[in-house]
Amino acid sequence: xxxxxxxxxxxxxxxxxxxxxxxxxxxxxxxxxxxxxxxxxxxxxxxxxxxxxxxxxxxxxxxxxxxxxxxxxxxxxxxxxxxxxxxxxxxxxxxxxxxxxxxxxxxxxxxxxxxxxxxxxxxxxxxxxxxxxxxxxxxxxxxxxxxxxxxxxxxxxxxxxxxxxxxxxxxxxxxxxxxxxxxxxxxxxxxxxxxxxxxxxxxxxxxxxxxxxxxxxxxxxxxxxxxxxxxxxxxxxxxxxxxxxxxxxxxxxxxxxxxxxxxxxxxxxxxxxxxxxxxxxxxxxxxxxxxxxxxxxxxxxxxxxxxxxxxxxxxxxxxxxxxxxxxxxxxxxxxxxxxxxxxxxxxxxxxxxxxxxxxxxxxxxxxxxxxxxxxxxxxxxxxxxxxxxxxxxxxxxxxxxxxxxxxxxxxxxxxxxxxxxxxxxxxxxxxxxxxxxxxxxxx
Numbered sequence: 001x002x003x004x005x006x007x008x009x010x011x012x013x014x015x016x017x018x019x020x021x022x023x024x025x026x027x028x029x030x031x032x033x034x035x036x037x038x039x040x041x042x043x044x045x046x047x048x049x050x051x052x053x054x055x056x057x058x059x060x061x062x063x064x065x066x067x068x069x070x071x072x073x074x075x076x077x078x079x080x081x082x083x084x085x086x087x088x089x090x091x092x093x094x095x096x097x098x099x100x101x102x103x104x105x106x107x108x109x110x111x112x113x114x115x116x117x118x119x120x121x122x123x124x125x126x127x128x129x130x131x132x133x134x135x136x137x138x139x140x141x142x143x144x145x146x147x148x149x150x151x152x153x154x155x156x157x158x159x160x161x162x163x164x165x166x167x168x169x170x171x172x173x174x175x176x177x178x179x180x181x182x183x184x185x186x187x188x189x190x191x192x193x194x195x196x197x198x199x200x201x202x203x204x205x206x207x208x209x210x211x212x213x214x215x216x217x218x219x220x221x222x223x224x225x226x227x228x229x230x231x232x233x234x235x236x237x238x239x240x241x242x243x244x245x246x247x248x249x250x251x252x253x254x255x256x257x258x259x260x261x262x263x264x265x266x267x268x269x270x271x272x273x274x275x276x277x278x279x280x281x282x283x284x285x286x287x288x289x290x291x292x293x294x295x296x297x298x299x300x301x302x303x304x305x306x307x308x309x310x311x312x313x314x315x316x317x318x319x320x321x322x323x324x325x326x327x328x329x330x331x332x333x334x335x336x337x338x339x340x341x342x343x344x345x346x347x348x349x350x351x352x353x354x355x356x357x358x359x360x361x362x363x364x365x366x367x368x369x370x371x372x373x374x375x376x377x378x379x380x381x382x383x384x385x386x387x388x389x390x391x392x393x394x395x396x397x398x399x400x401x402x403x404x405x406x407x408x409x410x411x412x413x414x415x416x417x418x419x420x421x422x423x424x425x426x427x428x429x430x431x432x433x434x435x436x437x438x439x440x441x442x443x
Contacts (some may be wrong), residue, residue: 001165001166001307001344001345001350002165003025003026003027003165003344004026004027004028004165005026005027005028005029005030005163005164005165006019006022006023006025006026006028006029006030006164006165006166006167006168007029007030007032007148007162007164007166007167007168008022008029008030008031008032008167008168008170009032009135009148009167009168009169009170009171010031010032010033010169010170010171010172010314011031011032011033011035011037011119011130012115012170012171012172012312012313012329013114013115013118013312013326013329013330014170014172014311014312014313014314014329014330014332014333015031015033015168015170015171015312016031016115016118016119016122017063017066017118017329017330017333018168018170018311018312018333018336019031019122019125019128020066020067020121020122020125020128021066021333021334021336021337021340022166022168022336022340023125023127023128024337024340024341025340025341025344026127026165026166027127028127028129029127029128029129030128030129030130030131030162030164031122031128031129031130031131032131032133032135032148032150032162033130033131033132033133034132034133034134034135034156036132037119037130037132049110049111049112049115050202050286050288051200051202051242051244051286051288052202052232052234052242052244053110053111053114053323053325053326054106054108054234054323055106055107055108055114055326055327056106056323056324056326056327056416056417056418057084057104057105057106057417057418057419058327058331058417058418058419059106059326059327059330059331059418060105060106060107061419062327062330062331062333062334063118063330065334066333066334067118067121069121070117070118070121071107073117073120073121074107074109074113074114074117075107077109077113077117077237078109078113078236078237078238079107079108079109079113079114079236079237080107080108080109080215080235080236080237081105081106081107081108082105082106082107082108082215082216082217082235083101083102083103083104083105084102084104084105084106084413084417085097085098085099085100085101085102085104085409085410085413086099086100086101086102087099087215087216087217088216088217088219089216089217089218089219089271090219090221090402090403091218091219091220091221091268091269091271092221092399092400092402092403093221093223093399093400093403094268095403095404096403097402097403097409098403098406098409100406102410102413104410104413104414104417104419108217108234108235108236109236109237110236110237110242111326113236113237114326131150131152132152133150133151133152133156134150134151134152134156135148135149135150135171135176136149136150136151136159137149137180137183137184138177138180138181138183138184138305138308139161139184140184140185140305144303144305144306145163145305145306145307146167146184146305146307146308147161147162147163147164147167148161148162148164148167149161150162164307165307166307166308166309166351167307167308167309168309168310168311168336169308169309169310169311169314170311170312170314170329171314172312172313172314173294173313173314173317175310175313175314177296177310177314178191178296181305186301186303186304186305187301187302187303189296189297189298189300189301190296190297190300191294191295191296191297192294192295192297192381192382193291193292193293193294193381194292194293194294194319194369194370194373194374194379194380194381194382195291195292195379195380195381196248196249196291196292196293196319196373196376196378196379196380197248197249197250197252197289197291197292197378197379198246198247198248198252198289198290198291198292198319198320199246199247199248199252199253199287199288199289200244200245200246200253200286200287200288200289201244201245201253201254201255201260201263201285201286201287201288202242202243202244202245202285202286202288203243203260203281203282203283203284203285203286204236204240204241204242204243204281204282204283205240205241205243205276205279205280205281205282206239206240206241206279206280206282207235207239207240207241207279208275208278208279208280211275212239215235216235217232217233217234217235218232218233218271218272218275219231219232220232220267220268220269220271220272221268222246222247222248222268223268224375224376225375225376225377227268228247228248228249228250228251228376229245229246229247229251229253229263229266229267229268230245230246230247230267230321231243231244231245231246231263231264231267231272232244232246232272233272233275233276240282241275241276241279243264243272243276245260245263245264246321247263248319248321248373248376248378248379249376249377249378249379250378251263252289253287254287255284255285255286255287256285257285260285261273261276261277264276264277265277290317290320292319292373292379292381293316293317293318293319293366293369293370293373293381294316294317295315295316295317295359295362295366296310296314296315296316297359298310298315298352298355298359299352299355299356299358299359301352301355304349304351304352304355305351306349306350306351307351308351309336309351309354309355310355311329311332311333311336311358312328312329312332312333313325313329315332315355315358315359315362316328316362316365316366318365318366318369319369319370319372319373321369321372322365322368322369322372322416323416324365324368324369324418327418328362328365331361331418332358332361332362335354335357335358335361336354339353339354339357364422367384367388367391367392368392368395370384371384371388371389371391371392371395372392374389374392375392375396391422394425394426395412395415395422395425397434398411398412398425398430398434399412401430401433401434401437404433404437405430405433407427407429407430407433408430408433411424411425411427411430412425
C-alpha cells in the first residue's frame with residue numbers, strides 16, 4: 001500500500017485519534033469535518049455532547065500514551081482529576097457504596113473540553129490537516145479502491161473528489177457508509193439493533209459556594225425492572241455541575257423545568273434533588289433520545305474496499321449506561337495502530353481483516369450494553385444467549401454487593417473501567433461474599 005495520503009471522515013474524538021495514529025504511517029493525513037471545529041459550542045454532529053460524558057480509566061491511559069501532554073493541558077483548562085471510587089458516590093439498591101482510594105482515576109470535564117483539547121494536540125502534528133467539507137458519497141475505480149466525493153468551500157458549493165491510500169470513516173452514529181457502499185455496488189451490511197428507548201435531560205448549574213471545595217460526583221442508579229430512573233451530578237470545568245436525568249423504556253425525562261426537578265426528586269434517593277433545587281442554572285435543559293445499541297456487521301461482508309475502514313460509533317453504538325462510548329472508540333484506535341504496525345506492508349485484504357478484529361474487540365462492551373438493555377421488559381431486539389444473560393446477571397449481583405464490600409466495589413469498577421477483564425468478578429472471595437449475603441443473580 002502506498003503511504004502518501006490518508007483521509008479521515010469526521011473530526012470526532014475517534015476521527016482525531018485515528019488521524020494521530022495514521023500520521024505514524026502516512027505522509028499526509030486529512031481530516032474532513034463538516035462542522036466548524038474552531039467553535040466553542042457543541043458541534044451539530046455531537047448533540048449528545050450536552051450530556052454527562054465520562055472517560056473511563058482505560059481510555060485515559062490510552063489517550064495519555066498517544067498524547068503525552070493531554071492530561072496536563074486538560075487540568076490547565078479546568079478539568080478535575082478524580083478517583084472513581086474515592087470521589088464517587090453511588091447509590092445502589094438502597095445503599096451508598098464505600099469510598100476509598102483505588103487508583104482508578106481519570107479527568108472529568110465536558111465532552112467539548114476534551115474534544116477541543118485533543119484537537120489542539122492533533123494540530124501540533126505537522127502531518128495532519130483539517131478540511132471543512134461534507135462527504136456526500138463514495139466513488140470507485142473498479143479496482144477495489146474507493147475515493148470520497150465532498151462538498152467544500154462557502155456554503156459547501158464546490159464539489160471535488162479526494163483519494164486516500166487509506167480512508168477511515170469516523171463520522172459517528174449517523175455514518176452513511178452502508179448506503180454509500182450500496183450505491184457503488186457493494187452489498188449493504190447486516191445490522192443488529194437493540195432498541196431500549198433511552199431518554200436524557202441535562203442542565204448545567206453553578207456550583208453553590210458550600211460545594212465548591214467538595215471533589216465528588218454523584219450517581220443515583222436505577223433498579224431493573226421497576227425503577228427506570230437514574231440521575232447524576234458531575235463537576236466540570238468553570239466551577240459548574242453537569243446534571244443529567246436518564247431513563248429507559250418509560251418515564252423519560254423532559255426539558256420542562258418543573259418536570260426536571262420533579263424527576264430528580266423521584267430518583268431512588270433525593271441527594272441530587274437536594275443539591276440542585278436551590279442551585280443557579282447556567283444553561284437551558286437539553287433533551288436527547290436514542291433508541292439504544294446498534295452494531296453494523298462489516299466483519300460479515302464478502303467483498304470490501306481495500307482502502308476503507310470504519311471505526312468508533314460508525315460501527316457500534318452502545319446504551320450509554322456504562323459510559324463506554326469514548327473509551328471503546330479510543331480502544332479501536334489503539335487496535336488500528338497495532339494492526340497497521342503489524343500488517344501494513346504484508347497482509348492482503350487488510351481493511352476487511354481489521355473490521356473482523358474490531359468486531360472482536362467490541363464484542364464484550366456490546367454484551368455488557370445489550371445485557372443492560374434487556375433487563376427492561378420494554379426493550380426490543382435479539383436477546384442475548386443464555387450464557388450472556390447469566391454473565392450479565394452475575395455482574396449485576398456483584399454491583400448489588402458493592403455497597404457492602406470494598407473488594408466487590410473495586411472489582412466491579414475495575415471491570416467497568418476496562419483496566420481488568422470481566423474475570424475479575426469471578427474471584428473466589430466474591431463468590432463467598434455473594435453466598436454469605438444470599439444475593440442471587442436474576443436472569
